[in-house]
Structure formats: structure tokens, C-alpha cells
Amino acid sequence: MYPATARATVSILERLGHEVIFPAGQACCGQMHVNSGYFKEALPVVANHVKAFEDDEYDVAVAPSGSCVASVKHQHPMVARRCGDAGLEARAAAVGAKTYELSQLLVDVLGVTDAAAQLGSYFPHRIAYHPSCHGMRLLRLGDRQLDLLRSVGGIEVAELPEADQCCGFGGTFSMKNADVSSAMLADKTANICGTGADLCAGGDASCLMHIGGGLSRQGSGVTTMHFAEILASTLENPAAVSGDVRLTTGRTAR
Amino acid sequence: MSGTFLGMPSLPVFGIGNLHEHEPFPKAARRELSNPQLRANLGHATRTIRDKRLAVVSELPDWEELREAGRAIKESVMARLPELLEEFEANFTARGGTIHWARDAGEANSIVAALIRDQDATEVVKVKSMATQEIGLNEYLEEQGIAAYETDLAELIVQLDHDKPSHILVPAIHKNRSQVRDIFLREMEGVDPELTNEPARLAAAARAHLRRKFLSAKVAVSGANFALADSGTLAVVESEGNGRMCLTLPETLITVMGVEKLLPGWEDLEVFMQLLPRSSTGERMNPYTSLWTGVTPDDGPQNVHLVLLDNGRSAALADEMGRSALHCIRCSACMNVCPVYERTGGHAYGSTYPGPIGAILSPLLTGITAEENNSLPYASSLCGACYDACPVKINIPDILVHLRGEDVDSKRGKNRRKRAMPSQMDVGMKAASWALSSGKNLGLVEKALPLGRLAAGPDRKITKLPGIAAGWTQSRDIPAPPGQSFRQWWNKEHRAAGPDAAPAAGTDAPGPESAGPGSAGTEENP
Numbered sequence: 047m048y049p050a051t052a053r054a055t056v057s058i059l060e061r062l063g064h065e066v067i068f069p070a071g072q073a074c075c076g077q078m079h080v081n082s083g084y085f086k087e088a089l090p091v092v093a094n095h096v097k098a099f100e101d102d103e104y105d106v107a108v109a110p111s112g113s114c115v116a117s118v119k120h121q122h123p124m125v126a127r128r129c130g131d132a133g134l135e136a137r138a139a140a141v142g143a144k145t146y147e148l149s150q151l152l153v154d155v156l157g158v159t160d161a162a163a164q165l166g167s168y169f170p171h172r173i174a175y176h177p178s179c180h181g182m183r184l185l186r187l188g189d190r191q192l193d194l195l196r197s198v199g200g201i202e203v204a205e206l207p208e209a210d211q212c213c214g215f216g217g218t219f220s221m222k223n224a225d226v227s228s229a230m231l232a233d234k235t236a237n238i239c240g241t242g243a244d245l246c247a248g249g250d251a252s253c254l255m256h257i258g259g260g261l262s263r264q265g266s267g268v269t270t271m272h273f274a275e276i277l278a279s280t281l282e283n284p285a286a287v288s289g290d291v292r293l294t295t296g297r298t299a300r
Numbered sequence: 301m302s303g304t305f306l307g308m309p310s311l312p313v314f315g316i317g318n319l320h321e322h323e324p325f326p327k328a329a330r331r332e333l334s335n336p337q338l339r340a341n342l343g344h345a346t347r348t349i350r351d352k353r354l355a356v357v358s359e360l361p362d363w364e365e366l367r368e369a370g371r372a373i374k375e376s377v378m379a380r381l382p383e384l385l386e387e388f389e390a391n392f393t394a395r396g397g398t399i400h401w402a403r404d405a406g407e408a409n410s411i412v413a414a415l416i417r418d419q420d421a422t423e424v425v426k427v428k429s430m431a432t433q434e435i436g437l438n439e440y441l442e443e444q445g446i447a448a449y450e451t452d453l454a455e456l457i458v459q460l461d462h463d464k465p466s467h468i469l470v471p472a473i474h475k476n477r478s479q480v481r482d483i484f485l486r487e488m489e490g491v492d493p494e495l496t497n498e499p500a501r502l503a504a505a506a507r508a509h510l511r512r513k514f515l516s517a518k519v520a521v522s523g524a525n526f527a528l529a530d531s532g533t534l535a536v537v538e539s540e541g542n543g544r545m546c547l548t549l550p551e552t553l554i555t556v557m558g559v560e561k562l563l564p565g566w567e568d569l570e571v572f573m574q575l576l577p578r579s580s581t582g583e584r585m586n587p588y589t590s591l592w593t594g595v596t597p598d599d600g601p602q603n604v605h606l607v608l609l610d611n612g613r614s615a616a617l618a619d620e621m622g623r624s625a626l627h628c629i630r631c632s633a634c635m636n637v638c639p640v641y642e643r644t645g646g647h648a649y650g651s652t653y654p655g656p657i658g659a660i661l662s663p664l665l666t667g668i669t670a671e672e673n674n675s676l677p678y679a680s681s682l683c684g685a686c687y688d689a690c691p692v693k694i695n696i697p698d699i700l701v702h703l704r705g706e707d708v709d710s711k712r713g714k715n716r717r718k719r720a721m722p723s724q725m726d727v728g729m730k731a732a733s734w735a736l737s738s739g740k741n742l743g744l745v746e747k748a749l750p751l752g753r754l755a756a757g758p759d760r761k762i763t764k765l766p767g768i769a770a771g772w773t774q775s776r777d778i779p780a781p782p783g784q785s786f787r788q789w790w791n792k793e794h795r796a797a798g799p800d801a802a803p804a805a806g807t808d809a810p811g812p813e814s815a816g817p818g819s820a821g822t823e824e825n826p
Contacts, residue, residue, distance in 0.1 A: 047779070047781060047782065048782070049782050049784065049785055049786035049789055050782075052786040053786060053789060053794075056790075056794065068786075068787075068790050068795075069739075070739050070787075071738065071739040071740075072739050073735070073736045073737060073738060073739050073741070073742040074736035074742070076736065078729075078732065079729055079732065079733060079736075080701060081682060081701055081704070082704060082708070082725070082729065083677075083701065083703075083704025083705040083706075083707055083708035083709075084705075084708055084729040084733070085705045085708075085709075086709075086712075087729050087730060087732070087733035088733070090733060090737035091733060091736045091737045093737070094736075094737045094738055094739075098739065124698075128705070179681075179682075179683035179684055179685075180684070183683070183684035183685070183687070183688055184684060210685075211639055212639045212681050212683035212685070214639070214681055215681065216680070216681025216682055216683070217682075218678075218725070219678065219680065219681045219682070220681075220771065220772055220776075221768050221769060221771035221772050222326060222678050222768075222771070223325070223326050223329065223640075223678065223679060224326070224771030224772070224774050224775070225326065225329055225330045225333050226326075226329050226333065226640050226643055226644060226679075227681065227771075227775075228774060228775035228776075229333055229339075229643045230639050230640075230643065230681070231775060231776070232775070255778070255779070256776060258779070259772070259775075259776030259777045259778055259779075260775060260776045262761055262776070262777040262779075263763070263775060263776050263777050
């Protein structure tokens with residue numbers, strides 16, 4: 047659904063001089079199946095991911111999603127174990143060990159601390175930032191994504207009240223418990239709109255789709271964007287934003 | 301019933317009593333969500349306790365070590381529960397107490413009622429207790445002609461209002477003080493008709509009401525927070541002192557306790573006395589901790605009984621993934637941080653145990669197929685706040701997912717036997733499993749992206765979806781799918797451009813001028 051996020055990830059890594067490989071066999075981490083209790087259906091998805099990524103031709107695997115990376119690291123060995131496949135469990139653990147969430151890779155491995163200086167990142171907008179639950183609590187990303195965003199040229203980061211509260215997505219939770227999920231979303235979008243930001247950034251496309259879907263339905267004019275796209279945005283090639291988004295320079299962009 | 305061998309039953313004996321949803325969680329939640337007063341009360345109350353807890357937890361440099369110690373002690377207790385129970389029984393009995401073993405709620409209730417009748421009593425005072433709520437003791441005693449008076453202030457409010465508790469620690473969390481005043485005016489004998497909603501006036505009214513009961517009651521019923529195997533000691537941790545009154549004034553004291561409350565000895569209690577108050581009320585220390593060991597001649601109750609309750613705990617213990625739910629010390633930190641609980645309140649969970657711990661504990665005690673309890677493991681967005689807050693590190697999100705798996709698998713068998721139609725979710729998950737288990741399959745599916753774009757229409761968003769997905773579009777749009785997937789872009793544009801298209805290799809960070817050609821985001825929203 048969000049190819050721009052993956053393209054931005056490629057752009058950032060190549061800009062840093064790294065070779066990016068896209069293993070064609072990959073499809074999905076299978077988290078939706080696992081979190082919905084469909085372990086049997088998750089197994090082939092997990093097995094496919096492990097097969098696609100256990101090659102030695104790369105040093106590390108990266109994904110611009112805290113949730114997917116947490117699934118690869120924590121859930122894959124568990125699914126294999128539950129389905130009684132000890133061999134797959136060990137292989138999944140090995141793949142998980144060299145898989146990183148994007149901000150983890152950028153900060154911990156590649157030493158990026160100043161996106162403007164090291165990546166040429168430029169994004170002249172006022173944003174709010176929502177730290178997604180799985181990145182925050184399963185991967186303990188801390189402020190890695192936020193610090194990277196703060197170091198982008200031209201950016202203005204607004205403080206989001208109750209930022210650590212879940213947006214209410216939760217995969218199939220958003221459909222099975224649509225009323226509770228919607229109530230959580232309403233509080234999140236109210237907090238976002240209250241910051242006066244034109245855009246909410248985050249590190250998980252699924253949460254952003256949820257928040258963005260709510261903002262769109264409410265006709266708020268506020269939109270969402272993955273932090274990778276903001277990091278990839280430069281003065282020459284600015285990221286396109288939808289909606290009426292004011293520039294921090296005072297003009298209005300479309 | 302005394303001396304009944306607990307053993308490990310060949311088939312699990314599941315719990316009965318107040319452990320069930322009577323309607324699916326989404327339906328109950330929908331009703332509770334439509335109560336704006338409830339949401340306002342709960343939002344205010346949970347936020348207050350949440351902040352207090354965070355403040356007293358962050359001042360301890362060894363909080364994480366304490367949590368780990370709590371987890372390890374509980375794990376070792378579960379691993380040798382039978383021997384610790386026997387050790388406890390021997391010590392408790394040697395000090396003049398009497399032990400009764402109850403397989404389930406029904407056995408526990410009849411044991412307690414018989415003990416009360418032995419004293420020719422028709423009324424008892426009660427210390428706040430989750431175990432007696434779980435087995436529905438008050439309702440059972442009422443049927444037997446015995447009046448049970450709750451003495452914990454919040455339990456009293458709930459009881460006077462003929463309501464049910466909605467929180468483990470703060471049973472009346474769903475009521476504000478004006479509602480409490482109205483309940484007192486309506487239900488409390490001899491209450492001052494000029495009563496205001498000032499907390500001090502409300503507490504004074506309750507105190508006057510309760511003193512009369514403390515002085516007249518011959519029997520008290522309590523739960524227990526901890527039991528120490530090495531000395532046969534029971535412990536109750538509370539804030540108000542009303543529990544202390546019940547534990548010391550009446551001649552007969554009957555305690556009902558789940559078998560999992562055991563600790564090996566006094567040095568283990570030290571860990572939990574640091575974990576519990578901070579996690580529970582957000583205090584460094586609770587005001588009243590009562591400990592008693594059997595009977596002390598001429599001091600306090602002279603007839604001391606303990607009913608050890610299984611009610612599904614052995615079944616939960618037999619579940620390798622789920623058994624750590626028995627580590628729970630009923631602090632309620634998980635519900636105070638839960639975004640679902642904060643919005644639905646405790647009643648939506650049906651059971652005595654609400655919130656995240658209830659969503660795993662209730663189906664573990666009753667079995668996942670009991671009543672509507674199979675909807676409870678889905679009552680979470682898996683945000684993980686509960687696991688972070690849990691003082692004994694129960695991995696609630698992982699157990700929720702495990703129980704979802706148990707639920708799905710139990711229905712697989714049932715549907716096959718009944719030759720029932722698979723659910724929309726089953727069909728969707730199966731199809732997704734095919735599409736997502738190979739890059740080739742997913743690539744084929746991605747060829748259909750333009751169709752989704754067509755469905756979205758000119759405003760590029762989808763506002764209405766059918767079937768189970770309608771839940772999504774009740775409050776959110778879905779953007780039109782992209783014209784080109786990443787895979788298509790990679791194959792056609794990026795890889796086709798060859799390695800030369802990538803910026804020159806090098807570890808030096810390029811400045812803004814040398815930004816590579818692959819700048820993303822630009823092609824996305826034409």
C-alpha cells in the first residue's frame with residue numbers, strides 16, 4: 047500500500063553509500079495471521095520470509111516498520127515452535143538476529159545523528175510524531191525516530207500530548223472491536239489536531255494508515271507520513287505531501 | 301470437605317462463578333462506550349492512578365530487578381505448588397487454623413456457609429476480596445439467609461447500589477462522588493439527609509454505618525494477598541483499616557484464597573511488599589498490612605479457617621504458555637494503563653477480573669470455549685502497555701495471542717464436525733496466507749492494484765467496505781492503492797537502471813548537494 051516508504055528507505059541507504067538488495071521471494075512477516083490466532087496459516091508466511099532472508103549475500107536486513115521487525119524477531123521463532131518445527135525456529139532466530147528497524151540501523155549501526163548534515167534531509171513543515179507501540183515497547187526504540195526527525199533541515203516538531211497512547215489500530219482489532227478502536231482513534235486524532243501540526247509522522251505504515259484514515263474521514267486536512275519519507279526528502283527533491291500543508295517558511299504547499 | 305485431596309485431576313476442572321462474559325466483548329463494550337459519564341469518570345481516575353504509579357516506580361533505581369525477582373519467585377512457586385501447599389497446610393494447622401480444600405466455586409461457597417452456620421450467625425462482615433467475588437459468595441450467602449456486609453468503602457458503595465465492581469483495586473471507579481452521595485442517601489440506614497459530596501463527609505457517613513457492623517458481627521470473611529508456606533502465615537494488604545477491624549474483632553475468621561497466592565517464606569514477602577503498593581495505589585507503602593498465623597490464644601479470632609480455592613487454577617497451571625497469568629498479585633496496574641479498559645470500564649469484561657489480566661485469566665480459568673469468554677482475548681490492540689506495567693512481568697500480549705490461537709483452533713474442529721461454513725475471517729486469513737507466502741503470489745496480487753484505484757474513485761479514498769471490513773470504514777477512510785507497487789518499481793525502474801544508478805559507494809556522508817537520484821515520495825501522489 048505504501049511503496050513510497052520503501053522507496054525512501056532505499057534512497058536513504060543508497061545515499062549513505064550502501065548497496066540495497068530486494069530479495070524477490072519476500073512477501074510479508076505474517077503478523078496479521080499470528081495476532082489473529084491463525085498460527086497454522088501463519089506458518090507458510092513465516093517460512094517464506096525466513097527462506098527469502100536467510101541468504102548470506104547481505105549483512106543486515108532492514109524494514110521501515112517497528113511492528114514487522116518485532117514480528118520477525120519475536121514472533122517467527124514462536125510460531126515455528128508452536129507448530130513443532132525446531133529447524134525453522136533456529137533459522138528464524140538467525141534471520142531475526144540480523145534484522146533491524148530503520149531507525150535502529152541508522153542510529154545504532156550507521157551512526158546517523160544529524161539527518162540534515164548526513165542525509166541532506168530537508169522538510170519545511172510542522173509535524174507531530176506518534177511513536178508506534180511495537181517500536182516503543184517491543185523494540186525499545188526510545189527516541190531514535192524522533193531524534194532523527196528533529197535533525198531534519200527546516201522541520202518543526204510539535205509536542206504530541208499522550209503520544210505513548212496506542213492509536214487503536216491493533217490489526218484485526220480495528221475491525222473486531224471497531225467501537226473501542228474508534229474511541230481510541232478519536233482521542234489520538236484530537237491530540238494530533240490540537241498540536242496545530244499539518245502532518246503526523248510515525249514509523250509504522252499500519253498505524254499511519256489508521257490515523258490517516260481517521261483524519262481523512264473527519265475532514266481535518268491533516269495528513270500522515272512515514273519518517274523514512276521525511277528523511278529522504280531534500281531541498282531538490284522534496285517529499286510530496288497531500289492536503290493543504292503550510293510550510294515552516296510561511297508559504298503554502300500543495 | 302476438610303482434607304479433600306486436591307491432586308492433579310486427569311481432566312482439567314474449570315472455574316465456575318463470576319468468571320464469564322454473558323455477551324461478546326464488542327457488544328458489551330459498545331454499550332459501555334455510549335455512557336459519557338462512565339468514560340469521563342474512568343478517564344480521570346485511570347490517568348490519576350497512572351501518573352501516581354509512574355512517579356513512585358521511577359524513584360526506585362532497582363525497580364526492574366524487583367520485577368524480575370517477583371517474576372522468578374512466582375515462577376518457582378508455580379513449579380512446586382503441591383509441596384508448598386502441603387508445607388503451608390502443616391504449619392497453618394499446627395498453629396490452630398483449619399484448612400479446607402475447594403475444587404471449585406460451588407464447593408467453596410458451601411464450605412463457607414456451613415462454617416458460618418456452625419457459629420449460629422446470620423450476618424458476616426467482609427474484607428475486600430477478589431476470590432469471594434469470583435465465587436459469588438455474597439449472592440450464595442444471601443440465598444442461604446446470611447447477610448454479607450462489604451466493609452471496604454468502594455465495595456460498600458457498589459454493594460449498596462446493587463451494582464458490580466468494575467476494577468480490582470477501585471471497585472467503584474465508574475462512579476464519581478456525587479453519584480456516591482446519591483447512593484448513600486438512597487440506601488444507607490440512618491444517613492444524614494444533608495449529606496454533601498465532600499469526600500470527608502462521605503467517608504464519615506460510611507464510617508458510622510460500618511462501626512455498627514464491626515461491633516455486632518461474630519464472623520468475618522476475608523481473602524488474602526499472600527500466604528507464607530514456611531510459617532503458615534496469611535497476609536492482607538489494605539488502605540482503610542476496615543479490613544484490620546474485620547480480621548481482629550469477630551470471634552471467627554474465614555479466609556478464601558486462591559492456591560496461587562502462596563509464597564515460600566518471609567524474605568519473599570519483602571519483594572512483593574515493594575511491588576504491590578507502588579503498582580496498585582501508587583503509594584510507597586500501604587497504610588495497613590495485617591499478618592496472622594493460626595490462632596493466638598485470647599487475642600483476635602479464636603476460630604480461624606482457610607478455604608484453599610482451585611476453581612480452574614490447576615487447569616491454567618497446565619497451560620504452558622498461559623500459566624504465568626497465575627503470577628498475578630491483583631495490583632490492577634495493567635487496567636490503569638490499558639487504553640481499552642480506560643474506555644470500556646470493567647463491566648464490559650463480564651468477569652470479576654477485568655482489563656488485560658481479566659482478558660487472559662478468565663478464559664484460562666474457565667477454558668476458552670466457555671460462554672462468551674472466547675471474545676476476551678481479542679479485547680486488546682496488543683499495545684503492550686500492560687506488560688510494561690506488570691510488577692511480576694506477565695507477558696499479557698503474548699498470552700492474548702496464544703489464547704487467540706486456542707480459540708481459532710477450537711473452532712476449526714467444531715466447524716468441521718458441524719460442517720459449518722467457515723467465517724469471513726477464516727476465508728480471508730486462508731486467502732491471505734496463500735498470497736503472502738511467496739513473493740510470486742504477492743506479485744500477482746499486486747497486478748490488481750489498479751482495480752482498487754478504480755474502486756476508490758476520483759477522490760482517491762475508499763469510504764465504505766462490506767462485511768467484517770465495515771468495522772474499519774465506520775470511522776476511517778482507506779487511501780486508494782498506489783498505481784505501482786514497490787516490487788514493480790524495483791523491477792522496472794530501479795533495478796533496470798542498474799547498479800550505476802546508485803550513488804557512488806563510500807562511507808562519507810554526502811551533504812545536501814549530493815542527494816541521490818532515488819529521492820522517494822516524489823512519485824507517490826501525482
